[in-house]
Amino acid sequence: METVSKPTAAARVLTVRPVGTTAVLAELSGLHDVLALQALLLEQPLPGQVDVLAAAETVMVKADSPAAARRMAARLLEMDLTVQSHAEGKLVQIETVYDGDDLAEVGRLTGLGADGVIAAHTGQVWTVAFGGFAPGFSYMVGENQVLEVPRRSSPRTAVPAGSVALAGNYSAVYPRKSPGGWQLIGRTAAHMWDLSREQPALAAPGDRVRFSAVRELIEVAVPHAAVDAAALAAHEPDVQSGLLILSPGLQSLIQDLGRPGHAGLGVSSAGALDRSSLRRANRIVGNDPSAAVVESVAGGLRVQAVGDQVLAVAGAPSALTVVTPSDVPDPDASDDEDGQSEFVQSERVREVPMATAFALLDGEILTIGAPERGFRSYLAIRGGAAVDAVLGSRSTDTMSGIGPAPLAAGQLLGAGAATSSNVVGNPELQPDFPDIGVTVLDIVPGPRDDWFDAAALESLCAQEWAVTPRSNRVGMRLDGQPLSRSRDGELPSEGTMAGALQIPPEGQPVLFLADHPITGGYPVIGVVVDHQLDLAAQVPIGGSIRFRWAPGYGLPTGFSHSSPDISQTKDSQTK
Numbered sequence: 001m002e003t004v005s006k007p008t009a010a011a012r013v014l015t016v017r018p019v020g021t022t023a024v025l026a027e028l029s030g031l032h033d034v035l036a037l038q039a040l041l042l043e044q045p046l047p048g049q050v051d052v053l054a055a056a057e058t059v060m061v062k063a064d065s066p067a068a069a070r071r072m073a074a075r076l077l078e079m080d081l082t083v084q085s086h087a088e089g090k091l092v093q094i095e096t097v098y099d100g101d102d103l104a105e106v107g108r109l110t111g112l113g114a115d116g117v118i119a120a121h122t123g124q125v126w127t128v129a130f131g132g133f134a135p136g137f138s139y140m141v142g143e144n145q146v147l148e149v150p151r152r153s154s155p156r157t158a159v160p161a162g163s164v165a166l167a168g169n170y171s172a173v174y175p176r177k178s179p180g181g182w183q184l185i186g187r188t189a190a191h192m193w194d195l196s197r198e199q200p201a202l203a204a205p206g207d208r209v210r211f212s213a214v215r216e217l218i219e220v221a222v223p224h225a226a227v228d229a230a231a232l233a234a235h236e237p238d239v240q241s242g243l244l245i246l247s248p249g250l251q252s253l254i255q256d257l258g259r260p261g262h263a264g265l266g267v268s269s270a271g272a273l274d275r276s277s278l279r280r281a282n283r284i285v286g287n288d289p290s291a292a293v294v295e296s297v298a299g300g301l302r303v304q305a306v307g308d309q310v311l312a313v314a315g316a317p318s319a320l321t322v323v324t325p326s327d328v329p330d331p332d333a334s335d336d337e338d339g340q341s342e343f344v345q346s347e348r349v350r351e352v353p354m355a356t357a358f359a360l361l362d363g364e365i366l367t368i369g370a371p372e373r374g375f376r377s378y379l380a381i382r383g384g385a386a387v388d389a390v391l392g393s394r395s396t397d398t399m400s401g402i403g404p405a406p407l408a409a410g411q412l413l414g415a416g417a418a419t420s421s422n423v424v425g426n427p428e429l430q431p432d433f434p435d436i437g438v439t440v441l442d443i444v445p446g447p448r449d450d451w452f453d454a455a456a457l458e459s460l461c462a463q464e465w466a467v468t469p470r471s472n473r474v475g476m477r478l479d480g481q482p483l484s485r486s487r488d489g490e491l492p493s494e495g496t497m498a499g500a501l502q503i504p505p506e507g508q509p510v511l512f513l514a515d516h517p518i519t520g521g522y523p524v525i526g527v528v529v530d531h532q533l534d535l536a537a538q539v540p541i542g543g544s545i546r547f548r549w550a551p552g553y554g555l556p557t558g559f560s561h562s563s564p565d566i567s568q569t570k571d572s573q574t575k
Contacts, residue, residue, distance in 0.1 A: 011033055011036065011080065011081040011082035012077070012079065012080065012081060012082075013026045013027070013028060013037065013076045013077050013079060013081075014027050014028060014029060015027040016072075016076050016077060017446050017447035018073075018444055018445075018446060018447065018527075018553065019060060019444075019446070019447050019495075019496075019497060019500070019524075019527055020444050020497065020499050020500070020527030020528065020530060021066040021069065021527075021529045021530045021531075021550075021553075022063050022064070022065065022066055022068075022069050022497075022530045023060055023061060023062045023063060023069060023497055023527075024060070024061055024063075024069055024072050024073055024076065025058050025059075025060050025447045025494065025495070026059045026060075026061065026076045027057060027058050028057060028059065029057075031056065031057070031129055031141055033081050034054050034055070034056070034057065034058070034059055034129070034130075035054065035127075035129065035205075035206070037054075037059045037076075037079065037081055038052055038054040038059055038130075038205065038206075038264075039206065040079065040081065041059070041061065046061065046063075046068075046071075046072050046075055046076075047068060047071065048063045048064045048065055048067075048068025048069070048071070048072070049061060049062070049063065049064075049068075049072075050062040050063060050064050050260050050261065051260050051261050051262075051263045051264075051269075052263070053130065053131070053263040053264060053519070054129060054130040054205060054264070054495075055130050055492065055493050055494040055495055055519055056129075056130075056139075056492035056493055056494070057492050058492075058494045058495065059495075060495030060496075060497070062260070062263075062497065066530070088206075088208060089127075089128070089204065089205075089206035089207035089208055090207050090208070091125075091207075091208045091209075091210060092202060092203045092207055092208065092209045092210070093209075093210055093212060094164075094173065094188050094190045094202075094209060094210070094211050094212070095188060095189070095190070095211075095214045095217065096121075096122075096164050096186040096187065096188045096211050096212065096213060096214065097186055097187050097188070097213075097214060097215065097216065097217055098114075098117075098118045098121075098164075098185060098186040098213055099186060099187070100163065100164065100165070100183075100184035100185040100186045100187065101184050102152070102165075102183040102184045102185060103117060103118075103184075103185045103186070105183065106147070106149050106166060106183050106185055109149045109150075110146060110147060110148075110149060112146065112147075117147065117185060118185075118213055120144075120146050121147060121164075121166075121171065121185065121186075121211055122210075122211050122212055122213050124142045124143040124144060125143060125208050125209070125210055126140035126141065126142050126143075126171055126208065126210070126211070127140060127141055127142075127206070127207075127208055127209075128140050128203045128204060128205050128206060128207045128208075128209065129141050129170075129205065130205055130264065130519070131201075131205065131263065131264050131265050131266035131518060131519070132172065132266050132493075132518075132519060133178075133266065133517040133518070133519060134174075134175060134176065134178060134193075134399075134400055134517075135175065135193045135200065135201070135265055135266045135267050135400045135402065136175030136192035136193025136200070136202065136265070136266060137172055137173075137174065137175055137192070137266050138172060138192070138201065138203050138204070138205070138266075139170045139172060139493075140170060140171045140172060140203070141169060141170060142169070142171065145169055147166055147169075147171070148169050149166050149167065149168075149183050150167070150168070151167045151168070151181040151182060151183070152181045152182070152183060154181075155180060155181030156179060156180055156181070157179050158177055158178070158179060159174050159177065159178060159179065159180040159182070159184065160174070160177055160187070161174055161175065161176045161177050162174065162187050162188050162189060162190070162192075163180075163182075163184050163187055164184070164186040164187060164188055164211070165180070165183055165184050165185065166182060166183045166185060167181070167182040167183060171211075173188060173190065173192050174192075175191075175192035175193040176193070176401075186211075187217070188217065189217040189218065190202060195390060195391075195402075200265065200391070201265045201266075204264065204265060205264045239306070239386070239412045239413075239414040240306075240414075241307035241309070241414065241415050242306050242307070242309070242381070242386065242412055242413050242414040242415045243303040243304065243305060243306065243381060243412075243413045244303065244304040244305075244306055244410075244412050244413075245302075245303055245407050245408065245409055245410065245411045245412075245413060246302040246303060246304055246365065246409060247300060247301065247302040247409055248296070248300075248301060248406065248407040248408060248409060249298065249299060249300025249301040249302075249368070250296075250297045250298045250299075250300055251296070251406060252294050252295065252296040252297070252301050252406065253294070253295050253296075253395075253396040253398070253404070253406055253407065254292050254293075254294060254295075254385050254387050254394055254395065254396055254403065254404040254407070255271055255272040255273075255278065255292065255293060255294075255295040255378075255394075255395045255396065256271060256272065256278070256290050256291065256292045256293070256393055256394050256395050257271050257272065257275060257278070257289070257290040257393075257395075258270050258271020258272070258393055258395050258514065259271070259390075259391045259392050259393035259395060259397075259402075261392075263495065263518045266400070266518060267391065267397070267400060267518070268397060268399060268400070268514065268515055268516055268517070268518050269498070269514060270393065270395040270396065270397035270398075270399075270402070270403065270514050270515055271393065271395045272293070272378065272395075272514070273376060273473060273513055273514050273533070273534075273537030274295075274315055274378065274534040274537045274538055275533075275534055276431075276534045277314040277315035277376070277378045277430075277534065278293055278295075278314075278378050278380075280314040280355060280378075280428055280430070281293055281312045281313065281314040281315070281355075281378045281379065281380035282384075283425050283428070284312040284314070284355060284356065284357050284380065284424060284426075284427070284428060285310050285311065285312045285357055285380045285381070285382040285424055285425070286310075286357075286382060286419050286420060286421040286422070286423060286424045286425060287380060287382065287383070287384050287418055287419055287420060288384065288418045288419065288420045289420075290418075291380065291383075291384030291385075291416070291418035291419075292384045292385040292386075292387060292394040292395075292418070293378050293379060293380045293381075293384070293385060294378070294379040294380075294381075294385065294407065294413075295376055295377075295378055296368060296376065296377045296378075296379065297375060297376055298370060298371065298375060298540075298541075299316075299318050299368050299369050299370035299371055299377070300368070300370070301367070301368045301377070301379065302365060302366070302367045302368075303360075303365070303366050303379070304363065304364065304365045305360040305361060305362050305363060305364050305365075305366075306362065307362050307415075308359060308360070308361050309359070309360045309361075309381055309382065309415060310357055310358070310359055310360075310381070310424060311357070311359075311360050311366065311379060311381055311382070312355065312356060312357050312358070312379075312424075313354055313355070313368060313377055313378065313379050313380075314354065314355050314377070314378050314380070314428075314430065315374060315376050315377040315378045315430075315433075315538070316371035316372075316373060316374030316375055316376055316377050316433055316538060317354055317371060317372045317373055317374065317430065317433060318354070318368050318369045318370065318371045318372065318377055319351060319368075319369035319372075320351060320352045320354065320366065320367075320368060320369070321349060321350075321351055321366070321369065322349070322350050322358075322360065322364055322366050322367075323347060323348070323349050323364065323367070324348040324349075324350075324361070324363075324364050325347060325363050325364070325365070326347055352366075353427065354430060355427055355428045355429070355430050356427040356428075357424035357425065357427075366379075371433075371540070373432075373433040373434065373435045373538075374433030374434060374435075374538040374540065375537070375538050375539065375540040375541070376537060376538060381413075381415050382419060382424070383415040383416045383417050383418055383419055384415070384416040384417075384418035384419075385413055385414070385415075385416065386414035386415060386416035386417075387404045387413075387414075388404075390402050390403050397515050398472065398473045398474065398515045399473075399474050399515040399516065399517060400515075433538050434535065434538055434539045434540070434543055435540070435543065436540060436542045436543045436544075437543065437544065438464055438543075438544045438545070438546050439535065439539050439543060439544070439545050439546070440545075440546050440547075440548060441528050441529075441532050441535065441536055441545055441546075441547055441548075442528065442529045442532060442547075442548055442549070442550035442551075443527060443528050443529070443547050443548070443549060443550060444526060444527050444529060444549075444550050444553045445525075445526050445549060445553065445554065445556035446524070446525075446526065446527075446556065447524060447527075448491065448523035448524050448525065449525050449526060449556035450556075451485050451486060451487045451491070451503075451523040451525070452483060452484075452485060452486055452503075452523075452525055452556075453484075453486040455484075456483040456484055456485070456486070457525075457556050459481055459483055460483060460501075460509075460525060460526070460547055461546070461547050461548055461549065463481055463546070464480065464544040464545070464546050465478035465479065465480040465509065465544060465545045465546070465547075466478065466479045466480065466542070466543075466544050467539055467540070467541055467542065467543050467544065467545065468541070469541050471541060472513075472515075473513050473514060473515040474512070474513060474515045474516055474517075475502075475510040475511055475512045475513055475516055476510070476511040476513065476536070476539070476545075477508065477510055478508060478509045478510070478511060478545065479508060480508070480509075482506060482507025482508055483507045483509070483525070484507060485503070485505075485507075485523065491521050491522065491523050492521070493520060493521045494520070494521075495518060495519055496512060496516060496517070496518065496519065496520045496524060497512070497516070497527070498512055498513055498514050498516060498533055499511070499512065499527045499528035499530065499533050499536070500512045500516070500520075500524045500528075501524060501525050501526045501527065501528070501547075502520055502522045502523070502524050502525075503522055503523055503524075503525050505522075509525070511528065511545075513533075513536075513537060525556075526547065526556075529550050
């Protein structure tokens with residue numbers, strides 16, 4: 001799908017750009033049209049629409065399939081926004097103490113002085129335009145531009161939760177402690193994000209916000225935190241059947257198929273990075289496709305059965321070792337004359353195959369070894385991992401902290417009831433997994449490939465990019481010959497997605513994965529096709545990636561058709 005433009009007209013989508021194979025980016029003339037399109041799409045979703053994410057000048061629409069994404073382009077261009085009206089959101093009052101570290105500097109930059117800044121900030125109604133990099137972080141636009149200021153030249157490594165800030169034409173409140181480069185003018189005790197509320201975000205897109213100056217803040221206790229802790233403690237003794245975590249390895253997390261649909265609140269989909277392996281493991285043990293499993297990195301996970309369990313491990317091929325302690329009944333021995341099971345007199349070790357259902361009897365210990373190839377393993381327990389859902393998903397989001405905490409030694413993980421069949425499935429074949437050689441990934445150009453010249457586009461696909469140890473579930477940081485932009489200036493923040501290749505100023509690509517920030521201000525040169533994200537997630541640290549332009553989606557502007565074609569090399573999928 002190529003970029004499609006419409007002749008300039010008031011209150012219409014100007015241009016639609018592809019974002020990979022399953023999303024499109026609509027460009028508009030200003031924030032008023034952005035909000036109108038967002039409201040229209042939320043009220044009347046397009047066929048196949050999964051999520052909508054508004055930004056400063058764009059609206060990104062995610063689809064459930066490539067076919068749905070292609071159909072969206074024409075539909076968006078035909079929408080008439082001039083008659084679109086939508087009800088005003090609720091009015092939120094936020095009490096603020098104006099004593100921020102940058103208040104005096106903002107007064108100097110605007111020429112208003114500190115008192116003038118306070119008067120201007122409290123004297124207008126702010127509208128929440130779109131969500132930001134963290135749940136509850138909302139970009140608010142005011143009624144005028146008298147408080148327009150640049151970001152700090154040197155971002156802070158830690159901004160306190162509740163900080164009220166300005167940047168560009170926007171105001172925002174930091175919902176939790178995090179790095180940030182906005183100008184701090186005050187602080188509030190308002191809880192911008194609270195999962196105990198029906199609507200977790202205090203101020204959601206479309207809502208209006210009025211700030212009021214106070215001399216001091218009244219800290220309100222958050223009762224739900226104590227309730228959650230008590231509920232957690234109360235649930236723990238009830239676990240009668242499941243897995244005792246002896247060692248989580250390098251990192252083990254609970255994952256399912258994610259929580260799409262909350263991008264407007266600053267929440268990414270998260271979910272398993274290798275979705276096909278999660279589905280395979282669940283299918284084998286007879287679970288629902290979206291049942292929660294354990295995603296483990298680089299082997300080392302050791303679990304002990306509490307009660308008899310049925311398990312399966314899919315993903316990176318690894319040695320699966322089961323140890324039967326001496327006081328566990330021997331499953332191969334017959335009962336004695338009194339009907340009592342015989343007990344194993346010494347520790348017994350056996351190996352079980354990948355992608356096959358097997359029993360882990362009460363007290364037996366399973367160890368997942370280091371992967372022979374690939375990087376991530378998926379352990380499914382029949383019934384699914386019994387953890388509480390957050391916003392409809394049991395996935396851990398490492399970017400926002402939403403969902404279950406990483407598994408820890410001594411934790412008892414219960415088995416749930418998320419089964420789809422009374423029987424387990426047959427053993428399944430697994431695909432080839434990448435090793436530390438070269439893995440080739442297809443990418444769709446754009447949406448911002450026009451920020452790079454032909455030489456940079458050639459370089460992107462002509463070299464091998466090393467996967468560095470700084471990679472994680474947020475993104476794979478790649479190392480190679482840096483790519484230079486052909487434009488100066490900053491790109492207004494816009495929606496992004498898993499598979500996006502974002503190019504920071506230093507020129508080293510970051511391949512976004514499931515826990516990526518939902519908006520970004522660096523240009524995305526291309527997006528990995530959706531069906532290869534599972535493959536990308538299995539590239540190990542130290543491996544290499546080579547990109548090629550996906551057939552059928554066109555070439556970026558300025559790219560030479562004589563550029564290297566790697567489709568016939570020995571590394572056409574994985575070496």
